[in-house]
Amino acid sequence: MKLPVDIRFIGLEHSEALETTARERIARIDSTCDGLIGWRVTIEQSHKHQQHGRQIAVRIDVTLVGHEVAVEHVHDEDPYVALRDAFDAIRRRIEDTVRIQRGSVKSHAHPAGEDAE
Numbered sequence: 001m002k003l004p005v006d007i008r009f010i011g012l013e014h015s016e017a018l019e020t021t022a023r024e025r026i027a028r029i030d031s032t033c034d035g036l037i038g039w040r041v042t043i044e045q046s047h048k049h050q051q052h053g054r055q056i057a058v059r060i061d062v063t064l065v066g067h068e069v070a071v072e073h074v075h076d077e078d079p080y081v082a083l084r085d086a087f088d089a090i091r092r093r094i095e096d097t098v099r100i101q102r103g104s105v106k107s108h109a110h111p112a113g114e115d116a117e
Contacts, residue, residue, distance in 0.1 A: 003038030003063070011045035012056075018043060018079055025087040033094055035101075038063040043079060058086035062094060066101070069093045 005026055007019050022041050030036055040061040045054050056079040059072040071089045075082035 002036075006038075006040040008040075008042045009044075010042060012043070012079075015079075018083065021080065021083055022087075025083070029087070029091050029094065033098060035065040035098070036062060036094070037065065043083065045079075056082040058082045060086050060090045062090060064094065064097060064101075067097050069097055 005023060007022055009015070009018075022043075026039050026041075042057075042059045044057045044059070046057065055074055055076055057072060057074045058079070059070065061068065061070045069090065071086055071093060073082050073086035073089060075085060
């Protein structure tokens, strides 16, 4: 069962262009990874900082079969850069999670006599 994509804007007005960009990125990742159930993307603009201007935070939560993966990325002023960086990071996390689920990640054996911590 696939859940609808949830895209939220907090502290800034809804942007069709940002939403379209997010949906395109989601579709690209969805087409390469099986088992993705749901997406929640939150784009938030914080209050103006005295020296940094308005910061944009992008949080992406992805539900996979048996796992929840999340990333938050903060970038000064440019929501498209924050969105790009957050989607790049979530793609890497999803790929790592899928590799672990498939057992493609090697586990290292501990030398005899040493306890695993």
